[in-house]
Amino acid sequence: MEVEVEVEVLGFGYPPPPMSTPAQTLEPPVCMDGEILANRQITPVTWIMTIHSPDAAPRMRAGQFVNLHTSRGIVxxxxxxMSIHKVIEHMGQATGFCVLYDVIGPGTENLASMRKGDRISFIGPLGNAISVPETARRAVLIAGGVGIGPIKYVAEDLQRRGMRDITLCYGSRDSDHSVPVKEAAPDGCRVLVCTDDGSVGRKGFVTELVGELISGGRLTPGDYVFTCGPVPMFKAVRDLLGEHGIAAEAATEEYMGCGFGVCFGCPLKQRQPDGSVEYKLCCVDGCIFPLETLVFEGDEEDDAA
Ligand SMILES: Cc1cc2nc3c(=O)[nH]c(=O)nc-3n(C[C@H](O)[C@H](O)[C@H](O)COP(=O)(O)OP(=O)(O)OC[C@H]3O[C@@H](n4cnc5c(N)ncnc54)[C@H](O)[C@@H]3O)c2cc1C
Ligand code: FES
Structure with a gap:
């Protein structure tokens, strides 16, 4: 069954602020300890950790990430x-943040073993933030798998800018990996869900949902599109949007060391305006890039590079 949640954004009580591209005047990252306020399991493989950090939270912008020290030892x-999933507020002040993560290896297993009251070291905020064209009045967010991580904060940011028409297309493997709609996106977003096996939402791939939005006139050039997910999904989304002249921003994920441009451990390829292909660092040049400029393994440009 397709899950479609349509909730009107409640009145702002004042005219929405004009849409504008946020100046990328980002705060420098800090390295600090935060207290874990909660660490709850939301699917058989997915957890959300909430970290109290009134010093770092006000610096965090939608699309940015943190680099978490997952153990008390050296291994x-x-x-x-991890992407910033949500910034939490108390009395109008940002006091902490959440990360949403899948347990897939030693680092994330350690994260899942942490408890309320434990302290965790992190560096952040890292990377760039979303960049929304002033003219965009509608947004489509496309997430695959744990690419759902940054979506909630991105959608909340768009709502704060006054955008009311936001659709999330979210695909995952199966019900074990499908994050509940209320955790994936804020109220006021239209959420379309699919799984590879049809155990939650529509059976199929997220690109089918996006294709239907395009054919129904609910996604057109000029709309803001943000996507996060695995490379095969990026390629499929890029090809589909490209056919219709629709631009998108992609939050990329490369293996990382430092997270702030020192170890050169996170290169990816990006096509330049003159057609040449250059290496960029996911952590400092991104992690958000225009999707259409990314060169993935197997692309023609990649072979030629
Ligand atoms: C900018 C950024 C934001 C991210 N945001 C999130 C998020 O919000 N939620 C989340 O669950 N994960 C996110 N990730 C991925 C997350 O960092 C990895 O899942 C985590 O490092 C795995 O650590 P581990 O020790 O548990 O597993 P590992 O033992 O390190 O890895 C387990 C398996 O996953 C693969 N893997 C690990 N990291 C990556 C990667 N970056 N790309 C492709 N394959 C990988 C490994 O090859 C291995 O097969 C993000 C990554 C980046 C770069
Ligand atoms: S992770 Fe060290 S340079 Fe990007």
């Missing part, structure tokens, strides 16, 4: 990058 040595 795993490297921190693990």
């Amino acid at each position: 795993p040595l490297l921190r693990r990058p």
Whole structure:
């Protein structure tokens, strides 16, 4: 059964602010400890951790990430990058943030073993933030698998800018991996869900949902599109949107070491305006890039590079 939740955004009580591209005047990251306020399991594989950090939270912008130290010892040595899923507020002040994560290996297993009251070291906020054209009045967010991580904060940010027509197309493997709609997106978003096996929402791939939005005139050039997910999904979304002249921003995920441009451990390829292909660092040049500029393994441009 297709899950479609349509909730009107409640009145703002004042005219919505004009849409504008946020100046990418981002705050420098900090390295600090935060207290874990909650660490709850929301699917058999997915957890949401809430971290109290009134110093770091006000600096965080939609689309950015943090690099978490997942153990109290030295193994795993490297921190693990996680998108900012939500910034929590108390009396109008940002006091903490959440990350949404799938348990897939030693780092995320350690994260899942942490409890309320434990402290966790993190570096952040890292990376760039979303960049929304002033003229965009409608948004489509496209998430595959744990690419759902940054979506809620991105949607909330768009709502804060006054955008009311936001659709999330969300695809995952099966019911074990499908995050409940209320965790995936804020009220006021239209949410379309699919799974590979049809155990939640429509059976099929997220690109089918996006294709239907396009054919129904609910996604057209000029709309803001943000996507996060695995490379095969990026390729399919890029090809589909490209056919219709629709631009998108993609939050990429590369293996990372430092998270702030020192170790050169997170290269990816990006096509430049003159057609050449250059290496960029996911952590400092991104992690958000125009989707149409990314060169993935197997692309013609990749072979030629
Ligand atoms: C900018 C950024 C934001 C991210 N946001 C989130 C998020 O919000 N939620 C979330 O669950 N995960 C997110 N990730 C991925 C997350 O960092 C990895 O899942 C995590 O590091 C895995 O650590 P581990 O020790 O548990 O598993 P590992 O033992 O490190 O990895 C387990 C398996 O996953 C693969 N893997 C690990 N990291 C990556 C990667 N970056 N790309 C492709 N395959 C990988 C490994 O090859 C291995 O097969 C993000 C990554 C980046 C770069
Ligand atoms: S993770 Fe070290 S340079 Fe990007």
